[in-house]
Amino acid sequence: MSTNDQNTELYGILAEFKNPKALLDASEKVVEAGYDKFDTYAPFPIHGIDKAMNLPKSKLGWIVLGHGILGFTGAIAMMYFMSVIDYPINISGKPFFNAPAWVPVTFELTVLLSAFGAVFGMFFLNGLPRLNNPLFNVERFKKATDDGFFVCIEASDSKFQEDLVRQLFEEAGATHIEEVYD
Amino acid sequence: MSHKPTITDSLQFSADSKIPQVLLGVGVVGLILSAIGYFTNTDQFFFSYLVSFTFFTGIALASVFMVMFHHITKSKWGVVVRRIPEVFGSNIWIWAIFIIPVILGIHNLYHWSHEDAVAADKILKGKSAYLNTPFFIIRQVIYFAIWGFVGHKLYKASVDLEKTGDWGITSLMRKVSAPAIPIFGLSIAFASFDWLMSLDPHWFSTMFGVYFFAISFQSFWAIMILMVFFLQRNGYLKNTIGQSHIYDLGAWLFAFTVFYAYIAFSQFLLIYYANLPEETLWFYHRLEGGYQYIAYGLLLFRFALPFLVLLNREQKHKRSVLAFVAIVVVTIHFLELHWIVKPALHPEEAHGLSFSWMDFSTFIGLGGIFFWLFFNRFKQNSMIPENDPKLDECLEKTYHH
Numbered sequence: 001m002s003t004n005d006q007n008t009e010l011y012g013i014l015a016e017f018k019n020p021k022a023l024l025d026a027s028e029k030v031v032e033a034g035y036d037k038f039d040t041y042a043p044f045p046i047h048g049i050d051k052a053m054n055l056p057k058s059k060l061g062w063i064v065l066g067h068g069i070l071g072f073t074g075a076i077a078m079m080y081f082m083s084v085i086d087y088p089i090n091i092s093g094k095p096f097f098n099a100p101a102w103v104p105v106t107f108e109l110t111v112l113l114s115a116f117g118a119v120f121g122m123f124f125l126n127g128l129p130r131l132n133n134p135l136f137n138v139e140r141f142k143k144a145t146d147d148g149f150f151v152c153i154e155a156s157d158s159k160f161q162e163d164l165v166r167q168l169f170e171e172a173g174a175t176h177i178e179e180v181y182d
Numbered sequence: 183m184s185h186k187p188t189i190t191d192s193l194q195f196s197a198d199s200k201i202p203q204v205l206l207g208v209g210v211v212g213l214i215l216s217a218i219g220y221f222t223n224t225d226q227f228f229f230s231y232l233v234s235f236t237f238f239t240g241i242a243l244a245s246v247f248m249v250m251f252h253h254i255t256k257s258k259w260g261v262v263v264r265r266i267p268e269v270f271g272s273n274i275w276i277w278a279i280f281i282i283p284v285i286l287g288i289h290n291l292y293h294w295s296h297e298d299a300v301a302a303d304k305i306l307k308g309k310s311a312y313l314n315t316p317f318f319i320i321r322q323v324i325y326f327a328i329w330g331f332v333g334h335k336l337y338k339a340s341v342d343l344e345k346t347g348d349w350g351i352t353s354l355m356r357k358v359s360a361p362a363i364p365i366f367g368l369s370i371a372f373a374s375f376d377w378l379m380s381l382d383p384h385w386f387s388t389m390f391g392v393y394f395f396a397i398s399f400q401s402f403w404a405i406m407i408l409m410v411f412f413l414q415r416n417g418y419l420k421n422t423i424g425q426s427h428i429y430d431l432g433a434w435l436f437a438f439t440v441f442y443a444y445i446a447f448s449q450f451l452l453i454y455y456a457n458l459p460e461e462t463l464w465f466y467h468r469l470e471g472g473y474q475y476i477a478y479g480l481l482l483f484r485f486a487l488p489f490l491v492l493l494n495r496e497q498k499h500k501r502s503v504l505a506f507v508a509i510v511v512v513t514i515h516f517l518e519l520h521w522i523v524k525p526a527l528h529p530e531e532a533h534g535l536s537f538s539w540m541d542f543s544t545f546i547g548l549g550g551i552f553f554w555l556f557f558n559r560f561k562q563n564s565m566i567p568e569n570d571p572k573l574d575e576c577l578e579k580t581y582h583h
Contacts, residue, residue, distance in 0.1 A: 061494075092457055100454050103447065 011134040011182040012038075012154040013165045014141065015174035020046045023149040026172040027052040030151060033168055037157035041141070041150040060121050067117025068110050075109035076102065134182040152180065187577040191422045193568065195561040201416075202557040209550020212543050219540040228287035229527045230540040233519045235280055236377055237545070238552045240398030241405055242277060243370055245270035246333045248402070250359035250366070253336070253352070259430045261576035262423050262566050265340070266409050267402075272337030273555040275330025280548065281322050284377070288315060291526075294383040305384050313380055321376060325369050332362045337559075340567050347569040370395055378519075381526040385464040389449040396438070396445040400484075401515035403435040404508035411505055419565055425499050426581040432498030435488065435507065443485040467525040471534025476521040484514045499581065516545065 017023045020042060027040050031054045040049060083089070084096045094101070123129065135141050135152060144150055151174075153165050162179075169177050220227040245267035252260055288295045293306075294313040300306040306313070335358055343351040371391020379390045387393070410431065414420050453461045469477055488507050497503045520541065528536055567573065 100451055103451065 009182045010155045010162075011180040012152045012160075013162065013169070014135065014138060014150055014152045014178055014180050015169035015172070016140065016143070016176040017149045017151065017173065018175055020149060022173055023151065024048060024052045026151050026169070026174070029168065029172045030153065034159055035153050035157050035165075037160075038151060038153040041135075041144040041148070041152070043145055043147065043149075058125070060118065060125060063121035063124075064114050064117040067121075068114040071110040071113030072106060074113070075106040079105060134180050137182075138178065138180055140176065140178070187574055189422055189577070191419050193419075193422075193564040193566060195418065195557070195565055197561055199416075199557070199561065202554055202561070205550045205554040205557060207550070209547055209552075209554055212545075212547025212550055214547075215543040216540055216547050219538075219543060223538070223540070224287075225290050225527060226538050227540055227544075228283070228290040229523055230538060230544045231283055231287070231548075232291060232377065233516070233523050233541065234544040234548045235284060236394075236523075237401075237516060237519055238548050239277065239280075240394065241402050242270045242274050242333070242552075243329060243366070244395075244399045244402035246274070246329065246336065247363070247366060247399070249336050250332075250363050253355040253359040254363070256352075256356075256572070258572040258575045259579065260427070261570050261573050262419070262427055263406065263410060263431070264570075265560070265564070265566055266406060268337045268340050268567075269556055269560050271329075271333030272559055273552075274326065274333040276555060277552070278326035278330055280551075281326060285319055285322060288318065292318075292380055292383070294380060309383065313383060318376060321372065325373050328362075328365060328369055332358065332366070340570075341563050343570060344564060344568045349571045352571060367391075367395070370398075378522050381523060382464055382467075384460060387449055387453070387461070387464075389445065389452075392445050393449055396442045397515060397518055400435070400438040400442045401512055403431060403438055404511040404515075407431050407435065407504050407508040408512070411501065413565070422566060422577065424579070424581070426579040427576075428501070428504070429499035429581055432492060432504050435504070435511070436492040436498060439485060439488040439492070439511075443489070446480070446484075467529055468521055471525070471528075471530030473521055473525055473535050475535070476517050480514060480518055480521070483510050484518065 015026070017026055023040055023042060024046065027038075027049065030038055031052070038053075040053060042049075079102050080097070083098070088096045090096075091098075140148070141150065142148075151169070153160065166177055216227060216231065219230070248260075248267045249264060249271060251257075252264060284291065292313075293299055294309065295315050295318075300310050336355060339351050339355050339358070343349070371394070374391050374394030378394065379385065379387065407428075410419075410423055410428065414423065450465065453465055467473070488511060491503060491507055492498055520537075524535070528534060
């Protein structure tokens with residue numbers, strides 16, 4: 001269909017399903033069959049899809065925590081260097097190590113770095129930015145932003161065998177199955 | 183997919199339960215003991231009483247607030263637990279009698295109520311248009327008239343809806359709540375100025391009203407969590423209030439922990455930084471004479487501990503963790519009110535931080551009556567607002583891992 005001379009390497013097999021419920025069931029079947037390099041695509045978030053796909057708990061929280069701690073200690077270290085070591089100034093008789101006055105900056109830097117950790121950590125975990133995806137070669141896949149519910153099992157999966165994957169999708173009730181080339 | 187969720191629990195609080203009688207007994211004993219304290223040490227009695235009175239009144243006011251914003255946002259998350267704050271609010275008009283001892287003790291509590299002291303003090307003279315005994319009493323009547331009316335009205339509307347099944351009543355609830363929220367905000371602020379801030383009549387903080395709101399609200403969520411656990415421990419609503427509802431209460435407690443820290447620290451930082459003598463003195467008295475231990479305790483147990491413990495999502499619905507944090511927050515709330523009130527009676531010169539048995543007898547006395555009033559009304563109707571249009575959605579809520 002969308003194969004031309006450059007696109008010869010098999011990327012995976014894409015199956016379309018009728019509705020979110022069918023997608024949830026199909027994804028459970030894919031997990032049962034033992035595939036782990038696969039993904040699901042839908043126009044909107046579906047409750048319970050992460051469970052159906054057997055996804056592990058996101059590591060994003062730990063990334064955010066790490067960045068938050070970095071911001072917290074970084075802010076205190078910075079102010080300690082500036083106000084105590086490098087250029088101490090007596091401000092209305094308050095101590096150089098002026099903990100209450102440092103709280104706003106510490107708070108801001110903790111929040112700032114946590115937010116950076118959340119946004120860029122999310123990019124990192126999702127493999128973004130990515131300029132192209134082989135799935136875009138499939139004309140039908142445009143429906144994924146409108147009314148299409150897809151599962152794609154990638155060819156790099158150790159258990160990948162074309163005929164078995166096709167059979168699995170047919171049993172799961174796919175309305176349309178096709179190969180994706182890179 | 184759509185089916186009506188079934189409720190398997192009994193929704194009626196047992197009429198034979200011994201809990202209300204026990205609470206009434208405890209309350210009466212506590213109040214009688216405190217009355218003896220009145221004759222042995224009158225000043226101590228009134229100051230202890232004020233701490234306990236503001237503790238429970240703050241919980242009741244925060245309850246009405248929660249019910250109001252639940253109505254105007256058409257929320258569904260808390261329908262199954264909404265009857266608890268509704269009942270707390272419904273009793274405020276009865277609870278109003280407990281302001282009488284504060285008014286009777288006005289000369290023991292408030293320096294500005296002595297006319298000779300005002301005459302000799304330029305600052306107090308300037309404030310006497312607001313801080314004078316008749317106006318103080320008038321204000322208390324106004325506050326409790328507003329709070330008692332709104333609290334009872336919202337409870338009544340909810341019960342009517344349960345009895346008649348008329349969903350049109352929800353619009354009445356919103357019509358009452360929307361204007362009452364700003365009125366509540368102002369009246370709670372002025373009440374906190376009257377009860378707590380004017381103990382140091384020279385001192386002022388424009389943030390004090392929000393501060394009182396923040397401390398009361400944080401401990402309100404802790405009380406809510408403990409109430410739900412208490413009910414479930416006694417076999418009530420075990421299958422109705424589920425993990426997702428408990429999680430919501432935990433999330434609220436976490437949110438208001440951060441809100442408390444933000445407000446309390448903002449008040450402190452501005453005064454600390456500007457370092458103006460008339461503002462700093464209030465904190466000065468609360469950072470000496472033993473009171474500094476409570477001040478640092480607030481930082482640790484009212485902010486750092488609940489914040490770090492509840493930061494992880496999983497902890498926000500773990501019963502043992504939540505119960506522990508809630509008990510810590512309620513305890514530290516009592517200590518914080520002590521820290522606000524007592525330096526006016528026991529500054530460092532007069533033996534500083536000290537606890538009297540009356541601190542506990544008034545707390546137990548008023549607490550017993552407060553919860554007796556609660557259970558007495560709680561058993562009259564269903565424990566959840568049945569027939570509420572959002573009830574089914576609330577019951578269907580499940581916790582997503």
